[in-house]
Structures are given as structure tokens and as C-alpha cells.
Amino acid sequence: xxxxxxxxxxxxxxxxxxxxxxxxxxxxxxxxxxxxxxxxxxxxxxxxxxxxxxxxxxxxxxxxxxxxxxxxxxxxxxxxxxxxxxxxxxxxxxxxxxxxxxxxxxxxxxxxxxxxxxxxxxx
Numbered sequence: 001x002x003x004x005x006x007x008x009x010x011x012x013x014x015x016x017x018x019x020x021x022x023x024x025x026x027x028x029x030x031x032x033x034x035x036x037x038x039x040x041x042x043x044x045x046x047x048x049x050x051x052x053x054x055x056x057x058x059x060x061x062x063x064x065x066x067x068x069x070x071x072x073x074x075x076x077x078x079x080x081x082x083x084x085x086x087x088x089x090x091x092x093x094x095x096x097x098x099x100x101x102x103x104x105x106x107x108x109x110x111x112x113x114x115x116x117x118x119x120x121x122x123x
Contacts, residue, residue: 020075022064026057027079035090045091045098049105065102069112072119088120 034040046052048062064075073081092099107113 021077022075022080023060024077024079026060027077027083029057029083031083031086035087041095045095045102049098049101065106069106069116072115085120085123092120 034044040055043052043055044058047054047058048065054062068076068084073084076084088099091102103110103113107116
């Protein structure tokens with residue numbers, strides 16, 4: 001028989017696991033230097049689309065994209081939220097074809113698209 005205390009412990013552990021933030025390893029990355037350098041930006045985009053080798057920050061970022069899209073970056077640090085918003089807006093504006101390909105790859109049914117766009121345009 002499960003005692004209430006044990007059930008409470010399980011619920012706390014599950015709750016904490018869900019609320020954990022992504023690693024902050026690349027929170028201080030110079031996003032502007034990536035976005036303003038066509039060659040570097042292209043390598044990041046190829047990585048995200050599984051079309052080429054990955055710089056370590058892009059590889060890390062790519063692993064979190066599905067979760068970040070589905071929950072509006074709920075597990076992102078504040079710095080990561082800013083990075084996601086800035087890079088996504090830039091790609092949407094300057095590389096719309098790449099944005100569409102990324103969207104199709106990570107949200108093929110467009111299930112999260114509207115909410116994610118609202119999240120990106122907040123603030």
C-alpha cells in the first residue's frame with residue numbers, strides 16, 4: 001500500500017524534474033556575432049536542420065528546440081529566452097525560407113506555431 005508520504009515524495013520529485021532549467025553553459029554566447037556573420041549563421045542553420053556538422057552551441061540548442069517550441073521555452077533561463085527571441089525574430093525577418101524549414105521540421109502539424117509566435121513577439 002502506498003502511504004500518503006510516499007505519494008507526496010514522488011509528486012515532488014516529478015514536479016522538480018519538470019521544472020528544471022536547461023543548462024546555462026551557452027547563456028553568454030555572442031548572438032550578434034553569429035547573426036551578422038553569414039557563414040557562421042549558415043553553419044548553425046545547417047546544424048539545426050540536420051544538414052551539416054554542428055558547432056557545440058548549435059548542437060546543444062538543437063536538442064532543446066522541440067521542448068522549447070511545445071512549452072514556449074518554459075525550461076529556458078532568462079538569457080536563453082532572450083537568445084531564442086532574438087535569433088528567431090532575425091531568422092523570420094531575414095531568412096524566411098529557413099524559418100519555414102525549421103518550423104516544418106520541429107512542428108510539422110503546426111500544433112504549437114501560433115502560441116510560439118506569440119511567445120516570440122512578447123516584450
